[in-house]
Amino acid sequence: MTASEGATIGLAIRHLAMLLERAGIDAPLRESRLIAAHVLQLPPARLTLSEHEPMGDAMMAALLSAAAPRLERRPLSHILGRRAFFKNEFIVNSDVLDPRPETEALVLAALAPPWSTVLDLGTGSGAILLSLLAERRGARGMGTDLSPAALRVAEANAERLEVSARATFGLSDWFSAVTGRFDLIVSNPPYIAEAEMAGLAPELSFEPRMALTDGADGLGAYRAICAGARAHLVPGGWLMMEIGWRQSEAVTALAAEAGLRDVSVLPDLDGRDRIVTTRA
Known part of the structure; x- marks a missing residue:
């Protein structure tokens, strides 16, 4: 034409x-x-x-x-350079996971209890952490990731949302470089099993593999997060994690084994198990 x-x-x-x-x-x-x-x-x-x-x-x-x-089949967000998530638009590129609508359930769950400090493990674009800080004006938070390129995107998004003064970012393999304790820990870790990767939508082949799978059974991140959570939460602090919709039984068992309490599962907007919440 x-x-x-x-x-x-x-x-x-x-x-x-x-x-x-x-x-x-x-x-x-x-x-x-x-x-x-x-x-x-x-x-x-x-x-x-x-x-x-x-x-x-x-x-x-x-x-x-x-x-x-x-x-x-490259994701639309890579063409537009942005993605709407929760109440804001975020810079998105091939260095970070494209924020999904179902992850907004984690933001909503995290906004329910009171807290003033938050740690986001595997922050990627920073969509979860920065959405929380944008809503809690007096709160401070830290986002960690294994990808320096992802952290640069998160920092740019923090500036975009004008929360840079309250957000810090660090290169860390889960808790390896994290010090101190937090009122809240959130994470949307890689939870797709290696055996499931071949059946995913073509768009996902353009996203960082390390943000999608642990290369094994999809539970490796939850084992690390649950094992380290109590050492990085204040007494009574919350841990909230996004899960694959068929992983609730396995992840709640890991939380219980790690000595966490008040374990519960929340659905996303489609009614599927999506968020595991628990406390120190």
């Missing part, structure tokens, strides 16, 4: 949606509109008002170029 064929913004969006649908994208029209808004530098809501405007050849080429990675 070219401008000489009478292309308009609306026709270009529908043409791209057709290509996305052929590539197996679940919501092709929605994603086409988001990519078009990104390329045209327009708010998505403005696209409807601009649908009948002509789409020049250069802009059409830019649109198809921007969409090319998505047609190869």
